[in-house]
Amino acid sequence: xxxxxxxxxxxxxxxxxxRTSFREFGVSSxxxxxxxGLRVGNLLIGNDEKAAGLEITLGGLQLRFEDERIVAxxxxxxxVRVGSTSLPAGHAxxxxxxxxLKFGACKNGCRSWLxxxxxxxxxxxxxxxxxxLRSNFGGFKxxxxxxxxxxxxxxxxxxxAPAKVISSWTAPxxxxxxxxxxxxxxxxxxxxxxxxxxxxxQRLTSEAFTVSPDSDRMGARLEGPELKxxxxxxxxxxxxxxxxxxxxxxxxxxxxxxxxQTIGGYPKIAHVITVDFGVAAQxxxxxxxxxxxxxxxxxxxxxxxxxxxxxxxxxGLSLRTS
Amino acid sequence: MxxxxxxxxxxxxxxxxxxxxxxxxxxxxxxxVFRQLQAASIPGVIxxxxxxTSVAVFFDPVTVAKATETSDKLFDWLATRIRxxxxxxxxxxxxxxxxxxxxxxxxxxxxEFAVDLDRVAxxxxxxxxxxxxxxxxxxxxxxxxxxxPGFPFLAGLPKKLATPRRDVPRKEIPPGSVGIxxxxxxxxxxxxxxxxxxxxxxxxxxxxPERSPPLLLRAGQRVRFRKITxxxxxxLSGNP
Numbered sequence: 001x002x003x004x005x006x007x008x009x010x011x012x013x014x015x016x017x018x019r020t021s022f023r024e025f026g027v028s029s030x031x032x033x034x035x036x037g038l039r040v041g042n043l044l045i046g047n048d049e050k051a052a053g054l055e056i057t058l059g060g061l062q063l064r065f066e067d068e069r070i071v072a073x074x075x076x077x078x079x080v081r082v083g084s085t086s087l088p089a090g091h092a093x094x095x096x097x098x099x100x101l102k103f104g105a106c107k108n109g110c111r112s113w114l115x116x117x118x119x120x121x122x123x124x125x126x127x128x129x130x131x132x133l134r135s136n137f138g139g140f141k142x143x144x145x146x147x148x149x150x151x152x153x154x155x156x157x158x159x160x161a162p163a164k165v166i167s168s169w170t171a172p173x174x175x176x177x178x179x180x181x182x183x184x185x186x187x188x189x190x191x192x193x194x195x196x197x198x199x200x201x202q203r204l205t206s207e208a209f210t211v212s213p214d215s216d217r218m219g220a221r222l223e224g225p226e227l228k229x230x231x232x233x234x235x236x237x238x239x240x241x242x243x244x245x246x247x248x249x250x251x252x253x254x255x256x257x258x259x260x261q262t263i264g265g266y267p268k269i270a271h272v273i274t275v276d277f278g279v280a281a282q283x284x285x286x287x288x289x290x291x292x293x294x295x296x297x298x299x300x301x302x303x304x305x306x307x308x309x310x311x312x313x314x315x316g317l318s319l320r321t322s
Numbered sequence: 323m324x325x326x327x328x329x330x331x332x333x334x335x336x337x338x339x340x341x342x343x344x345x346x347x348x349x350x351x352x353x354x355v356f357r358q359l360q361a362a363s364i365p366g367v368i369x370x371x372x373x374x375t376s377v378a379v380f381f382d383p384v385t386v387a388k389a390t391e392t393s394d395k396l397f398d399w400l401a402t403r404i405r406x407x408x409x410x411x412x413x414x415x416x417x418x419x420x421x422x423x424x425x426x427x428x429x430x431x432x433x434e435f436a437v438d439l440d441r442v443a444x445x446x447x448x449x450x451x452x453x454x455x456x457x458x459x460x461x462x463x464x465x466x467x468x469x470x471p472g473f474p475f476l477a478g479l480p481k482k483l484a485t486p487r488r489d490v491p492r493k494e495i496p497p498g499s500v501g502i503x504x505x506x507x508x509x510x511x512x513x514x515x516x517x518x519x520x521x522x523x524x525x526x527x528x529x530x531p532e533r534s535p536p537l538l539l540r541a542g543q544r545v546r547f548r549k550i551t552x553x554x555x556x557x558l559s560g561n562p
Contacts, residue, residue, distance in 0.1 A: 021369045023380070025529070025537050026471040125531045135471050135512050137531040191326045191334060236341050237466060237475075239371045239378030243329045263373050263468035271329030274383075296397055299330040300383050304393045307384050 002066050003116065005149040009060030009103060014120050014139035014151070015113070016052040019128040023262045029242060030130045030138075032113050033217060033258045033281035036306070037074035040175045041115035043314055044072040044167075045092045046157050051119030052129035054145075056112045058284070061103040061145075065095045069156065070117040074176040076109020076282050085165065090176030092167040109179025109282035118154035133217060134259055169320060171313060178278035182208070184290045185255075185272045185280055188299050190245065192235070192267035200227040200251075204269065204291055209253070213285040217259040220283045226251030227269060240264040243272040243280075245291075255280060273299040275306055323355075323408065325401045332380045333397065335359070335404060341374045341465070342505070345477040348375055349463060353542045355408055362407035364400065365389035372541045373466040374475075379404065424461065424544040427509070429500050430555035431458075431522040438488070438519035442502055445485045454549060456480045457521065462507065462545045472511035472529025472537040476545055479507045491517035498523045498559075500547070511537070522547075525559035 005012075017038065018031020032038040032055055039049040054061070059078055072092045073080060080087045081102045087093050089112070095101055103112065122129050122140050131139025140151060170176065193201070203225035212221040227247045240246060244256045246266040255272060256264075257280065272280055273294065283289055294302075324336040337351050338344075356372045359379065366386035371378040383396055390399045431439065431454045443450045462476035469475075484505040492515060495501075499510045501518030510516055511528035524547075529537045539545065550558070 020380070022471075022536075023369055023371045023378075024467065024541070025535075026468045026473055027531075027536075126536065132471075132531075134514075135529075135531075188327060188330060191328065236374050236376075237468070238334055238336075238376050239328065239332070239373055241329055241332050241378075241380070261469055262371065263466060268328070271327075273330050296327055296330060297394055300387070300396050301393050303330060303383050304387050 001153055003120070003151040003153055004064040004066065005061075005145050005147065005151065006064050006100070007060060007062040008145040008147050008149065009056060009058070009062070011057040012061050012145045013055050013131040013133060013143075014052055014122055014129060014145075015055040015131060016129045017050050018130050018258060019126050019132075019138075022126050023239070026262050027126060028132065028134065028259050028262060030132050030258050031128065032130075033111060034075065034113060034178065034278040036175065036275075037178065037278050037281075038113040038115065039310070040090070040171050040313075041072045041074045041113055042119075043310075043317060044090065044171060045070040045115055045117050047115055047117060047119055048157070051115065051154070052122065053113050053115040053120060056103050056114060057110060059103045059106045063101045065097060065099055065101065067097050069095050069153065071095055071101060071114060073112050073114045074171075074178075075112025076179040077107040077177065078109075078112050079104035079107070080112075082165075087166060090170040090173075092169070094165055108181065110284035111281055116153060118156045121152045121154035132259070169317075172309070175278075179282040180279055182288045182290065183279045183282070184292050185276045186294045186299070187245065187270040187272050187291050188294065188296045190268035190270045191238075193269060195229050195231055195267050196247070196269055197228050197230050200225075200229075203227065204253075205293055208288040208290050211283045211285055211287045211289060215283070215285060217257055219257050219260055220255040220280065222253045222255060222289070227253055229267060235265055235267055237263045237265040240268065241271070243274065243277060244268050245270045245272065255283075257281070273302065275299070275302045323405070325404060327397055328378060331383055332378055333400065334376050334378050335408075336376045338375045341477075345463065345465065349465060349477070349542055352377060356541075358407050358410065359404065362403070362410075364403045364407065366400075373468065422543055424546055425539060426546050426548050427524050427526060428550040428554065428558060429458065429522040429524050429547045430550050430552050432552040432555065434552075435499065435523035436521045438501075439521045442483060442485045442519050442521055446482045448482065453483060453521065456483055457507070458547045458549045460546075464539050464541050464543045464545060465506070467537070467539065467541055470510070470512050470514045471531070472539070474508055474528070474539045474545070476507045479505055481505070483507075485519050487517040488519060491515050495520065496523065497527075498525060500524060523555065525555050
């Protein structure tokens with residue numbers, strides 16, 4: 001009923017779909033930076049899609065299972081092995097008692113999400129098992145994992161044990177492997193769009209930005225063309241959200257991610273759309289990223305269409321196992 | 323009132339465009355809208371977050387689409403529902419604010435805690451003692467909770483005490499630290515970085531995720547600081 005972290009790797013934490021309804025208290029939503037990827041991973045192994053898994057940043061993780069579990073992962077281009085067998089993204093796999101699971105080098109992208117049948121069963125804090133890494137609560141002892149940690153696992157659901165060790169079925173490639181080279185993130189205009197000068201608005205959509213090493217789960221800091229405002233008046237702090245691109249006075253934009261603070265006083269030039277969060281979560285230092293504008297109605301259409309596809313996928317999975 | 327999108331899964335209801343000219347009136351209006359929207363239970367709305375002049379509304383577009391039976395114009399549909407909820411005078415009656423008591427926060431202005439007291443005093447051209455007297459005599463109101471969990475941004479700082487934030491923020495500020503940042507005062511609930519001028523420390527825990535409710539202060543609440551001695555601080559924080 002537990003999982004031994006033999007090597008915690010570069011940066012690994014327990015995450016689920018995040019905390020809702022505590023922003024009023026200043027608590028970040030947090031959760032997997034690619035919630036959709038974690039949901040897909042959970043569905044692939046018969047978990048509730050809200051089950052907590054592990055978010056692995058840049059690899060180096062080695063786990064030892066103490067009982068038989070089914071696992072699946074989604075995310076960047078990682079070399080993942082169960083024992084000596086390679087496990088591609090988006091395939092369910094049976095891991096035997098005493099077996100190892102390793103996340104090796106990450107060729108492209110930055111993060112991945114591992115789902116384990118039964119879920120990582122740490123105590124929920126403020127209705128979520130996510131680790132709040134900024135305020136140090138929730139998840140496993142409110143911190144990222146360390147070598148030797150032993151994680152509690154939940155009861156295994158009556159999940160679809162793959163006939164073979166690795167399932168033949170999988171999910172659409174874009175869902176399980178969202179990392180792209182030179183990605184283009186789609187955005188809708190931010191509330192302070194018109195506070196920026198025309199040249200800056202032009203640069204946002206025509207030039208590439210470089211992800212700064214000073215980026216984390218709170219936000220990806222972007223180097224490159226500076227975005228300048230027309231007016232310089234101080235703004236009243238308002239709520240910000242994951243996906244918000246805010247621009248501090250220096251003109252270097254910050255793309256806010258899951259652990260971002262709840263309010264901010266910098267102008268919000270744009271917001272990356274929800275369906276592109278999975279791509280954004282793969283940005284790592286020195287990556288190039290571009291932005292393109294879409295309408296709010298299109299952002300909603302894309303999101304609803306993806307949910308429809310996920311619903312079909314869910315039905316398909318249940319037919320397979322019935 | 324203005325309603326603007328905050329990405330595809332949230333929007334901001336801006337009640338006023340200014341805060342400092344009428345902080346009391348603005349907060350009352352924002353909190354009224356907050357309670358009206360709570361009472362309205364609009365389908366798909368997940369959470370509401372008041373801050374200074376606005377209320378943010380987070381929603382699940384999938385649930386909203388089911389309620390509207392269209393994938394188009396989710397934002398317009400929500401904006402219409404929000405305007406209706408705010409215009410509903412009947413709703414204002416039963417959501418009327420209960421008169422909340424003023425929360426008293428004990429603060430020790432001991433020199434060990436008040437590391438920036440001299441800087442604040444110099445800026446205000448007052449003695450450190452006068453700064454403490456002014457700070458602990460005023461009544462404040464929580465304009466917003468944010469930055470870190472449970473951090474109250476308090477409006478109502480005597481104008482004389484306004485002090486610019488430090489040029490270089492501190493990497494680590496002890497929990498309970500009371501600070502002044504620009505025209506506001508606030509309390510760091512957790513160990514965190516920060517650029518405000520520290521003038522004291524409270525032994526109270528402002529945020530505890532294991533406690534229900536997890537925080538001591540909410541937007542709109544009235545707050546006073548009560549000056550305590552270092553000994554009282556130690557005994558209130560449970561130290562020997």
